[in-house]
Amino acid sequence: MKKTLLSFVxxxxxxxxxxxxxxxxxxxxxxxxxxxxxxxxxxSLMDDFMTRLLADPxxxxxxxxxxxxxxxxxxxxxxxxxxxxxxxxxxxxxKTAHAELxxxxxxxxxxxxxxxxxxxxxxxxxxxQNQMLALLAPMHRDAITIR
Amino acid sequence: MNSRLAFALLAACASxxxxxxxxxxxxxxxxxxxxxxxxxxxGGGLTPWAVVGSNATEGEVGASAYLTTVGTRDYGLNxxxxxxxxxxxxxxxxxxxxxxxxxxxxxxGLPGLHLKQSIFGAKVRMLGDAVLDSDTLMPQVxxxxxxxxxxxxxLDATLEALGAKxxxxxxxxxxxxxxxxxxxxxxxxxxxxxxxQNGLLGFGATLGGDESSYRLQPELSVAYLLSKNIAVGTExxxxxxxxxxxxxxxxxxxxxxxxxxxxVFIAWAPNKNVSLTxxxxxxGVIVPATTGSRRQTGYYLSAQAAF
Numbered sequence: 001m002k003k004t005l006l007s008f009v010x011x012x013x014x015x016x017x018x019x020x021x022x023x024x025x026x027x028x029x030x031x032x033x034x035x036x037x038x039x040x041x042x043x044s045l046m047d048d049f050m051t052r053l054l055a056d057p058x059x060x061x062x063x064x065x066x067x068x069x070x071x072x073x074x075x076x077x078x079x080x081x082x083x084x085x086x087x088x089x090x091x092x093x094x095k096t097a098h099a100e101l102x103x104x105x106x107x108x109x110x111x112x113x114x115x116x117x118x119x120x121x122x123x124x125x126x127x128x129q130n131q132m133l134a135l136l137a138p139m140h141r142d143a144i145t146i147r
Numbered sequence: 148m149n150s151r152l153a154f155a156l157l158a159a160c161a162s163x164x165x166x167x168x169x170x171x172x173x174x175x176x177x178x179x180x181x182x183x184x185x186x187x188x189x190g191g192g193l194t195p196w197a198v199v200g201s202n203a204t205e206g207e208v209g210a211s212a213y214l215t216t217v218g219t220r221d222y223g224l225n226x227x228x229x230x231x232x233x234x235x236x237x238x239x240x241x242x243x244x245x246x247x248x249x250x251x252x253x254x255x256g257l258p259g260l261h262l263k264q265s266i267f268g269a270k271v272r273m274l275g276d277a278v279l280d281s282d283t284l285m286p287q288v289x290x291x292x293x294x295x296x297x298x299x300x301x302l303d304a305t306l307e308a309l310g311a312k313x314x315x316x317x318x319x320x321x322x323x324x325x326x327x328x329x330x331x332x333x334x335x336x337x338x339x340x341x342x343x344q345n346g347l348l349g350f351g352a353t354l355g356g357d358e359s360s361y362r363l364q365p366e367l368s369v370a371y372l373l374s375k376n377i378a379v380g381t382e383x384x385x386x387x388x389x390x391x392x393x394x395x396x397x398x399x400x401x402x403x404x405x406x407x408x409x410x411v412f413i414a415w416a417p418n419k420n421v422s423l424t425x426x427x428x429x430x431g432v433i434v435p436a437t438t439g440s441r442r443q444t445g446y447y448l449s450a451q452a453a454f
Binding site: 104105106109112113116120126127130131133134135137138140146147 | 175176204205206207235276278279280281282283327328329330372373374375
């Protein structure tokens with residue numbers, strides 16, 4: 001009886017944590033754009049991001065031949081739109097954008113790590129970073145071309 | 148296969164892979180390979196998760212090795228093991244458990260008794276991605292098996308008298324989900340087992356009644372990412388009280404009953420290759436007959452290296 005009660009309490013605690021954070025998600029998303037410093041913050045983030053992508057030996061081969069300024073601008077629009085900012089992303093969809101490239105899952109993870117380092121450098125709180133990553137992560141299905 | 152030989156082979160594979168892998172940073176994101184459970188599989192400290200061990204992601208092979216020490220009020224448990232992760236889909240693991248029975252061994256006329264169990268595990272990820280499928284509630288699901296062999300000791304005659312075997316196989320299915328936006332990891336495992344105290348007191352029992360069929364036991368974990376490097380969490384592992392009936396038939400009253408295992412942990416990964424886990428554990432009562440029915444609470448400390 002006691003152990004059933006304890007397990008129920010533990011499960012309820014877990015669900016409650018999930019539930020309260022889920023309930024907080026909707027208003028939180030409207031402030032995600034603010035948390036990233038709005039447009040100026042996103043431009044600063046992508047400048048730093050591209051620098052790190054070119055410096056990291058795992059991602060450098062993919063970004064060196066790219067039109068880096070164009071990619072940065074597209075990333076700003078994309079992140080702005082995802083963070084419920086006043087933007088509409090009109091760039092290429094993920095499938096088209098990556099179709100001609102050799103992207104493995106390890107490449108995807110490498111990019112996420114570099115992005116995390118950039119977000120750290122911008123002083124973006126961990127929870128906000130994860131909210132943005134949660135919006136970006138499903139893109140792995142289209143971005144990864146070699147499985 | 149001799150467990151020492153198997154362990155040596157797996158450890159050799161692990162070190163070869165580690166040496167061959169020139170990059171310090173490999174495929175998985177920090178902490179998403181889980182840590183090593185007391186049985187060697189990747190997961191929490193007590194419970195296997197659906198994640199595949201090591202840092203290897205798709206198309207890669209990785210390895211991990213670990214040392215764990217547990218100290219409770221009346222017992223000690225030391226574990227070492229290794230695992231190989233293949234393409235983030237298959238996991239092979241090996242663990243050697245050394246359970247120091249201390250006063251209980253003495254009370255049984257076996258001073259200095261150490262119960263040693265070898266566990267060979269295999270796990271297959273069936274579907275899902277615990278981390279990246281963040282737009283769905285679909286978890287990562289894996290099925291696994293653990294072959295457990297309890298070494299021969301002076302306790303053999305007692306186990307035989309209770310009708311407990313010294314080897315057994317656990318089967319389990321795990322579903323793991325990281326609610327990425329919330330930094331919250333949830334795991335549910337359903338295990339089919341005959342083990343008594345994880346296998347340390349044999350498998351099943353026949354004295355006084357048949358307790359030798361498979362039973363389903365649920366295991367739950369909840370973990371919260373405090374930062375990129377630190378996770379805290381709790382686990383609850385239901386245990387079937389198999390030996391109580393046999394103990395009663397042997398005149399020990401409820402002296403062989405058992406209770407569930409649980410812990411509260413904090414895991415720290417300073418980088419992708421090292422993680423340390425500290426936990427407060429409660430392994431319930433273990434042979435309460437000789438331990439004054441004290442709950443076996445204490446510490447759990449584990450260090451894991453992964454590539």
